[in-house]
Amino acid sequence: MLASGLLLVALLACLSVMVLMSVWRQRKLGGKLPPGPTPLPFIGNYLQLDTEQMYTCLMKLSKRYGPVFTVHLGTRRVVVLCGYDAVKEALVDQAEEFSGRGENATFDWLFKGYGVVFSNGERAKQLRRFSITTLRDFGVGKRGIQERIQEEAGFLIQAFRDTCGAFIDPTFYLSRTVSNVISSIVFGDRFDYEDKEFLSLLRMMLGSFQFTATSTGQLYEMFYSVMKHLPGPQQQAFKELQGLEDFVARKVEQNQRTLDPNSPRHFIDSFLIRMKEEKNNPNTEFFMKNLVMTTVNLFFAGTETVSTTLRYGFLMLMKHPEVEAKLHEEIDRVIGRNRQPKFEDRAKMPYTEAVIHEIQRFGDMIPMGVSRRVIKDTKFRDFFLPKGTEVFPMLGSVLRDNKFFSNPEDFNPQRFLDDKGQFKKSDAFVPFSIGKRYCFGEGLARMELFLFLTTILQNFCLKSPQAPQDIDVSPKHVGFATIPKTYTMSFLAR
Numbered sequence: 201m202l203a204s205g206l207l208l209v210a211l212l213a214c215l216s217v218m219v220l221m222s223v224w225r226q227r228k229l230g231g232k233l234p235p236g237p238t239p240l241p242f243i244g245n246y247l248q249l250d251t252e253q254m255y256t257c258l259m260k261l262s263k264r265y266g267p268v269f270t271v272h273l274g275t276r277r278v279v280v281l282c283g284y285d286a287v288k289e290a291l292v293d294q295a296e297e298f299s300g301r302g303e304n305a306t307f308d309w310l311f312k313g314y315g316v317v318f319s320n321g322e323r324a325k326q327l328r329r330f331s332i333t334t335l336r337d338f339g340v341g342k343r344g345i346q347e348r349i350q351e352e353a354g355f356l357i358q359a360f361r362d363t364c365g366a367f368i369d370p371t372f373y374l375s376r377t378v379s380n381v382i383s384s385i386v387f388g389d390r391f392d393y394e395d396k397e398f399l400s401l402l403r404m405m406l407g408s409f410q411f412t413a414t415s416t417g418q419l420y421e422m423f424y425s426v427m428k429h430l431p432g433p434q435q436q437a438f439k440e441l442q443g444l445e446d447f448v449a450r451k452v453e454q455n456q457r458t459l460d461p462n463s464p465r466h467f468i469d470s471f472l473i474r475m476k477e478e479k480n481n482p483n484t485e486f487f488m489k490n491l492v493m494t495t496v497n498l499f500f501a502g503t504e505t506v507s508t509t510l511r512y513g514f515l516m517l518m519k520h521p522e523v524e525a526k527l528h529e530e531i532d533r534v535i536g537r538n539r540q541p542k543f544e545d546r547a548k549m550p551y552t553e554a555v556i557h558e559i560q561r562f563g564d565m566i567p568m569g570v571s572r573r574v575i576k577d578t579k580f581r582d583f584f585l586p587k588g589t590e591v592f593p594m595l596g597s598v599l600r601d602n603k604f605f606s607n608p609e610d611f612n613p614q615r616f617l618d619d620k621g622q623f624k625k626s627d628a629f630v631p632f633s634i635g636k637r638y639c640f641g642e643g644l645a646r647m648e649l650f651l652f653l654t655t656i657l658q659n660f661c662l663k664s665p666q667a668p669q670d671i672d673v674s675p676k677h678v679g680f681a682t683i684p685k686t687y688t689m690s691f692l693a694r
């Protein structure tokens with residue numbers, strides 16, 4: 201009895217000391233967590249949020265609590281950064297502190313901290329470095345990949361010709377084309393457009409990407425520990441993600457049998473070679489799990505973001521036919537009809553460059569960013585963020601920051617042009633994020649967007665079954681991703 205009493209006192213004393221120490225440590229670093237609505241146990245701020253429109257809800261909270269505030273998604277404590285200043289001060293001025301990766305409950309179900317995108321620490325560093333170098337080795341940023349993109353654009357033009365101007369849903373036309381560029385790099389070859397397995401992989405990526413944008417997908421972000429065991433749309437998303445892993449794992453296995461250590465054919469080969477080189481290093485990050493997961497990362501991110509941007513872009517262009525007309529004019533004047541567009545043409549095509557920027561700004565592909573985490577106790581402005589705190593850099597709020605973009609809700613390429621019609625950069629153009637973990641596919645994505653868009657418009661006029669004023673460019677879903685409404689269109693040969 202006495203012993204257990206003493207134990208209790210000792211425990212309480214320990215607890216008090218720990219609480220006092222953490223308060224003291226916070227004081228020493230100055231300040232406290234950013235303000236925010238009071239959370240309830242387990243559900244956090246669920247009652248203040250609408251999972252159908254998380255982005256909008258968080259922006260409303262920032263009106264009340266300021267550009268830096270704290271919210272609880274279930275038991276996840278997240279610091280939300282709104283507007284250019286807050287995002288830039290954190291991700292660039294304090295780049296090291298904010299370089300950790302936060303959670304994405306849906307994707308984490310598959311990745312579990314492996315692979316380049318959703319990992320942390322030394323693993324993330326090693327895999328990122330290796331991925332960037334290897335993409336470059338396979339032509340990214342050089343003539344090699346430009347030629348691959350041009351060739352693929354040719355196949356797309358033929359596929360559109362074959363539709364003979366019929367109204368079609370462009371989704372899988374665009375995703376097959378875009379995916380074949382990254383597929384050539386990671387698997388060493390493109391897929392045939394008729395390949396059934398390819399189409400099923402594209403459905404898996406589209407399906408799981410869309411899921412993260414839905415209300416259930418956002419609810420899952422809060423209550424994944426329970427929801428992962430329950431039936432619902434999340435189970436379908438898991439199946440799709442698992443399908444991607446299974447496919448890549450099979451590909452890797454096939455490649456292992458034919459690997460020539462002296463001549464890597466693609467990203468997977470290069471990784472396998474690195475695995476061999478490091479097989480005696482007990483701390484290596486180059487092992488099978490990271491190979492498979494990093495390959496899924498590149499395949500997925502390299503497919504879904506660019507193809508969704510193009511799909512959304514065409515809808516915007518049909519809504520604004522005067523913009524399409526000016527693109528046609530610039531393409532005809534600078535490139536003409538008799539040769540394929542090349543990336544160097546971009547320098548002479550400020551209008552096209554402005555339109556692509558405006559499509560990406562308006563499209564707002566990843567509105568809340570890919571979540572980050574502070575990797576150490578961090579003083580930020582007057583606040584204290586304990587090591588491990590998750591951070592949402594609200595990229596959409598930067599892309600619509602009215603200190604940089606007037607009437608940000610309007611689609612207006614003119615905002616990226618000066619009065620002489622020259623292209624005008626904006627620091628608040630951050631669709632690829634900024635700081636240590638910005639998207640390293642940025643260069644590839646930009647080259648694809650330019651070459652695909654110009655090649656398509658060089659050859660076709662876009663036609664909607666609806667009048668421009670009836671086209672709805674508001675998104676179908678906004679969650680982790682922004683997803684445009686489903687639509688049909690026709691490609692009329694010029």
Ligand code: D3G
Pocket residue numbers: 307317496497498500501504505566570639
């Ligand atoms: C999704 C699933 C696996 N790996 C990457 C992604 C993804 C979607 C959008 C982005 O990453 C941002 N680059």
